[in-house]
Amino acid sequence: MTLENFENNEAMFQMSPWDFDQSPNGWRMFGSTKEYVRAASLIQEYIAKNRDWIINPREGEKMVGLELMYFHIGQLLASKGQEHWPEVVDAFNHSFDERGECWNAYVSATIGFLQNDIKRVEDAVRTIETSQEDDKISGNLGIVKNFKKALEIGERDYEKPYSWPRD
Numbered sequence: 001m002t003l004e005n006f007e008n009n010e011a012m013f014q015m016s017p018w019d020f021d022q023s024p025n026g027w028r029m030f031g032s033t034k035e036y037v038r039a040a041s042l043i044q045e046y047i048a049k050n051r052d053w054i055i056n057p058r059e060g061e062k063m064v065g066l067e068l069m070y071f072h073i074g075q076l077l078a079s080k081g082q083e084h085w086p087e088v089v090d091a092f093n094h095s096f097d098e099r100g101e102c103w104n105a106y107v108s109a110t111i112g113f114l115q116n117d118i119k120r121v122e123d124a125v126r127t128i129e130t131s132q133e134d135d136k137i138s139g140n141l142g143i144v145k146n147f148k149k150a151l152e153i154g155e156r157d158y159e160k161p162y163s164w165p166r167d
Helices: 017-022 036-055 066-080 082-093 101-114 118-130 141-153
Strands: none
Touching (some): 066 101
């Protein structure tokens, strides 16, 4: 699919939640061109039109949760700049998932970075490092540690800690 197919967005809203969120033919085509506000708006509209489908995927479909879609809204708007951060924190607050200790620590650390709250980020590092979850990858420990480093040196650009090497 090409960008021209989505000028009216309706074809995009017919995509499965997984394809809309995870494929390069969904909102990511606009994120990759740094059209962050447009991509975030598309996700918000997709959620409004397809909430039931997201929550109750059709037989045989891969699932993507609302919390991940809200997280992507937050990431996109955080990348756009600090003037969006109050809205970003709201999106991230919709990203918590009662099933994921490490994921929630990552979300919390992300909010901590935005709010310049190093203690919150340090708490997230400890939570991920000591978690008993079998799969800690959702905690993105390297990124969370980079958020801590960024706050320690006064770096406030949200995208920079993502580009740094991860421990």
